[in-house]
Each structure stands twice: as C-alpha cells, then as structure tokens.
Amino acid sequence: MNKTLYKVTFLNHGKIYEVFAGRVGSSSLWGFTEVADLVFDVHEGLVVDPTEERLRDEFGGTKVLHLPMQSIVRIEEVEKKGQSAIRDAASGEKVVTPFPMPAKPR
Structure with a gap:
C-alpha cells in the first residue's frame, strides 16, 4: 500500500x-495550513545534498x-519523493549552500 506524499x-x-510531507490539511490555527510528517533523504556514504542537509x-x-x-505557492500530490530545494x-x-572550506593559514 502506497502512502500519500505531498x-x-x-x-x-x-x-x-520545496519540501515533501506525508500529511497536509487545514490547521486548527485560523488562516494556516498544517504540514506534517516531513520526509528527508537518508544518505548512506559520502555523497550529501547540501540543500537536503540544510532543510x-x-x-x-x-x-x-x-x-x-498566503505563503503557500503550491501543494502537489506526488508518486515519489523528488529533490527538495x-x-x-x-x-x-x-x-x-557552498561546501565549507578550511580557513587559509595566515
């Protein structure tokens, strides 16, 4: 059974x-949309997406x-998780986000 992904x-x-979530709905706070069950990639190894890490x-x-x-641009129901941005x-x-470089010796 596939879980719904937004x-x-x-x-x-x-x-x-641009983030991915398992649940989107009306918030109990008037004028807000509730976004829950945020989904992030789990990277095993050396290749790391700096944007995903920042999020x-x-x-x-x-x-x-x-x-x-008023801050929401779009909500899409998707088949699978893409790249967050x-x-x-x-x-x-x-x-x-640039990869942190070591400081130059003075």
Whole structure:
C-alpha cells in the first residue's frame, strides 16, 4: 500500500522552499495550513545534498509546520519523493549552500 506524499512549495524569508510531507490539511490555527510528517533523504556514504542537509537542520525536529495560507505557492500530490530545494524567490534559481572550506593559514 502506497502512502500519500505531498510536495509543498512555500515562501519563507524571501526564498521558495520545496519540501515533501506525508500529511497536509487545514490547521486548527485560523488562516494556516498544517504540514506534517516531513520526509528527508537518508544518505548512506559520502555523497550529501547540501540543500537536503540544510532543510533537515532547519526542520528535522519539527512535528508540524503551520504555514500561513498566503505563503503557500503550491501543494502537489506526488508518486515519489523528488529533490527538495530552496530557490531564490525573484529568479527561481536554486540557492546553493557552498561546501565549507578550511580557513587559509595566515
């Protein structure tokens, strides 16, 4: 039996976030949409998606997101999880978090 999966696209601090969740519905808070059971990739090995890691750091301990309805761009019911993303709201380009480089010796 396949579980329902949603791709939720919303505006947050001038950026467009795309996350995947197992549950979306009306919130008990008036004017908000409830997004719960967030889904993140579990990477085994060295290849790590920095965007996925950033989203996991920000929302990993979150039980339920209560998003203002006006911040939601789109909610899609999808067959399988795709790549989560953080995009610039103006250009639509992905915001890339650079890999931390060691400091140069002085």
